[in-house]
Amino acid sequence: MTPEREADGVTTGETASRARSPGANSVEGFKASVGGDGLRILEHLPEIIRRGAESLTPAEKELLKWLGVFYRRPTPGKFMMRIRMPNGFVNSEQLRTIAELSRLMGDNVLDVTTRQQIELRGFTLDCIPAIWQKLRGLDLRSLQTGMDNVRNINGCALAGLTPHELFDASPVVEELDRIIVGSEGNPEFTNLPRKLNITVTGCLDNCTHNESQDIALVPAKKGGRAGFNVLVGGKMGSGGFTIASPLNVFVEIFQAVGVVLELVKIHRDHSPREARSKCRFRFLIEKWGIPRLRAELTARLGHELAFQGRDMRSSQHADHLGISRQKRARVAAVGLSIPVGRVNPEEMEELGRLADVYGTGEIRLTTGQNAVIPNVPRERVPQLFQEDLLEKFSPQPSPFVRGLVACIGTDYCSLALIETKGRAVALSKALEEKMGAGGKPLTIHWSGCPAGCGNHEAADIGLRGFKTKIGGKIVDAVAVYVGGRTGPYAVAGKEILATVPCDREFPEVMAKVIESYRRESEYERGGVLGDPLFTAAATLGLASWRSSLSNAASASAD
Numbered sequence: 079m080t081p082e083r084e085a086d087g088v089t090t091g092e093t094a095s096r097a098r099s100p101g102a103n104s105v106e107g108f109k110a111s112v113g114g115d116g117l118r119i120l121e122h123l124p125e126i127i128r129r130g131a132e133s134l135t136p137a138e139k140e141l142l143k144w145l146g147v148f149y150r151r152p153t154p155g156k157f158m159m160r161i162r163m164p165n166g167f168v169n170s171e172q173l174r175t176i177a178e179l180s181r182l183m184g185d186n187v188l189d190v191t192t193r194q195q196i197e198l199r200g201f202t203l204d205c206i207p208a209i210w211q212k213l214r215g216l217d218l219r220s221l222q223t224g225m226d227n228v229r230n231i232n233g234c235a236l237a238g239l240t241p242h243e244l245f246d247a248s249p250v251v252e253e254l255d256r257i258i259v260g261s262e263g264n265p266e267f268t269n270l271p272r273k274l275n276i277t278v279t280g281c282l283d284n285c286t287h288n289e290s291q292d293i294a295l296v297p298a299k300k301g302g303r304a305g306f307n308v309l310v311g312g313k314m315g316s317g318g319f320t321i322a323s324p325l326n327v328f329v330e331i332f333q334a335v336g337v338v339l340e341l342v343k344i345h346r347d348h349s350p351r352e353a354r355s356k357c358r359f360r361f362l363i364e365k366w367g368i369p370r371l372r373a374e375l376t377a378r379l380g381h382e383l384a385f386q387g388r389d390m391r392s393s394q395h396a397d398h399l400g401i402s403r404q405k406r407a408r409v410a411a412v413g414l415s416i417p418v419g420r421v422n423p424e425e426m427e428e429l430g431r432l433a434d435v436y437g438t439g440e441i442r443l444t445t446g447q448n449a450v451i452p453n454v455p456r457e458r459v460p461q462l463f464q465e466d467l468l469e470k471f472s473p474q475p476s477p478f479v480r481g482l483v484a485c486i487g488t489d490y491c492s493l494a495l496i497e498t499k500g501r502a503v504a505l506s507k508a509l510e511e512k513m514g515a516g517g518k519p520l521t522i523h524w525s526g527c528p529a530g531c532g533n534h535e536a537a538d539i540g541l542r543g544f545k546t547k548i549g550g551k552i553v554d555a556v557a558v559y560v561g562g563r564t565g566p567y568a569v570a571g572k573e574i575l576a577t578v579p580c581d582r583e584f585p586e587v588m589a590k591v592i593e594s595y596r597r598e599s600e601y602e603r604g605g606v607l608g609d610p611l612f613t614a615a616a617t618l619g620l621a622s623w624r625s626s627l628s629n630a631a632s633a634s635a636d
């Protein structure tokens with residue numbers, strides 16, 4: 079089998095480490111071909127459109143991602159566009175337009191992603207100018223959403239509204255987006271060694287995955303002043319969930335933008351640029367150490383920063399689904415679960431209509447691939463609950479859907495080893511049938527390959543897809559992780575089962591894992607499993623089952 083190579087440095091499956099020689103980095107060459115600024119592919123766009131998708135060079139396929147245009151190998155000739163939504167803020171008019179674009183030019187499939195933005199799918203290259211024209215009129219843009227850029231900046235979906243925040247951090251997110259991307263893109267920030275994920279939040283209930291971000295600003299207090307502590311160097315992906323380290327600085331709100339910008343520039347100027355898999359901010363921090371990073375930051379700022387303040391975050395995890403109180407009396411925010419974030423244009427329009435009719439036209443997207451309608455007068459909530467859309471996008475989903483996240487999978491992603499979204503929904507339904515709709519919600523995260531875009535190591539139950547051979551047949555399978563979490567007590571999920579085929583027994587196996595996990599979690603009172611492999615497998619009689627699968631997996635080596 080030929081390994082599929084991806085410019086982000088990942089190849090499919092086990093061949094990953096062998097496919098690229100150490101030190102090779104074609105993307106730096108691609109960027110150099112446009113003067114180091116990927117946005118300059120825009121100058122070639124008319125000609126690229128004229129030539130057509132079939133004639134795209136490897137460099138063009140990658141460089142188009144600076145414009146937010148993604149060549150999708152599984153759907154030849156049909157592209158995907160990521161639309162930036164800083165802090166997950168969007169409004170009904172924007173949703174209606176995106177729905178219309180999907181219907182007129184796309185394939186009627188839209189995805190709400192864990193970076194709180196929307197992916198428009200299935201359009202041809204010649205549609206790009208028309209799509210941008212529509213988006214621009216609504217203050218939306220797709221620039222710098224892929225490759226070596228600062229990705230959509232995350233924040234609490236209820237920023238400014240929830241009483242559970244130390245302060246509204248969304249103006250910091252907006253200002254950062256304005257500077258780093260703005261309306262035309264900003265070449266100062268388009269030649270990073272790799273992507274950079276940023277979250278800025280004042281939410282006390284850990285609704286964003288701060289510990290997996292390259293840079294995260296989290297609410298803190300020092301000497302009676304409110305501000306942020308700064309975490310750096312978190313990441314997910316093929317190397318596993320690496321938890322961000324405290325930079326040991328306290329940043330006042332007015333200082334936050336300046337501090338983040340300098341950190342981004344430090345990544346730009348100093349992070350490695352050789353082997354793609356080693357170009358994340360984390361690797362610079364490992365080389366330098368935190369004291370040197372802090373010294374470089376303060377030198378660039380030209381002033382000292384206070385040492386970190388008191389972390390104000392609770393140990394709670396809010397998903398902002400269901401009814402949430404707002405600071406304003408007599409209104410509520412209603413969070414709706416969008417199973418695996420997949421939406422069709424009619425549903426998206428309807429979401430916009432509900433936001434207009436019941437709220438103020440605002441919608442907030444969450445890092446759980448869900449949506450919140452804020453500012454609903456309390457007396458109108460029961461009526462909202464009667465709306466047809468809420469049968470599918472429930473404010474009270476089953477515990478197996480509530481925390482369900484799935485990456486794109488084989489439908490559209492060329493790296494995917496298995497189908498994820500449909501399978502994730504099917505498993506959650508089967509679990510509800512088997513285990514009932516009671517019990518505490520679980521986070522169940524699916525990634526279709528080791529790249530880990532579904533954050534599978536940051537969930538109660540994480541599933542990473544791959545292919546294996548059983549009885550001479552290639553089948554879809556998952557590795558099962560448990561006990562992952564973000565927040566002040568972040569921990570990476572541990573792999574407890576190496577090979578679980580996605581066959582008829584799959585729901586039964588997962589039900590056992592979940593039963594065990596729930597029982598363990600109760601004993602541990604929120605702690606991490608002591609020895610998950612032993613407890614999950616042995617106590618439930620899964621050990622024999624596991625060994626038979628291990629045999630199957632090892633058989634696949636021949």
Ligand code: HEM
Nearest residue numbers: 084086088191192193314315316486490491529530531533
């Ligand atoms: C290590 C290499 C990685 C590669 C090659 C990779 C590749 C991809 C691809 C091809 C897609 C688009 C699929 C589609 O929508 O058609 C995607 C989406 C996404 N990936 Fe990754 N990914 C990588 C790592 C990660 C990591 C570590 C994260 C963080 C958890 C992540 C988060 C996401 C998210 C959130 C999306 C949805 C789009 C968005 O809102 O940005 N990816 N990734």
Ligand code: SF4
Nearest residue numbers: 485491494526527531
């Ligand atoms: S984790 Fe999912 S979206 Fe990311 S590269 Fe793998 S299959 Fe594609």
